[in-house]
Amino acid sequence: MAMNLEPDKSTGTSLKVACSQCKCDTNHIVLKSIEASGSSGGDDPYFWDTSYQIIQCQGCDAVSFRSLSTNSEDMDPTASGDWERAEFESLIPKPNGGPPASSRLLHTSKQA
Secondary structure, three states, rough: EEEEEEOOOOOOOEEEOOOOOOEEEEEEEEEEEEEEEEEEEEEEEEEEEEEEEEEEEOOOOEEEEEEEEOOOEEEEOOOOEEEEEEEEEEOOOOOOOOOOOOEEEEEEOOOO
């Protein structure tokens, strides 16, 4: 299995994320990040990507940990016959309290 690490790829970027202190989606800045990706070969290859980020709310200055991951197995068909690659976001602390949990967040188009 091959793995690549790319430090600071998203450091300095801003994004809208649910804040555990503000209790709503707010602008956050990425203070530090590392992007990890990998694959395994063979007849049925498997690919994955995960972005690990330390983020800070631009409203209340709260600091959180965010991961955003996707893999080649989590593909959903669309009405047009294309495929969407599901992305999963995990935030610590969890925005609505309780233990951290992953949730399906975004889909990015991928041709079948």
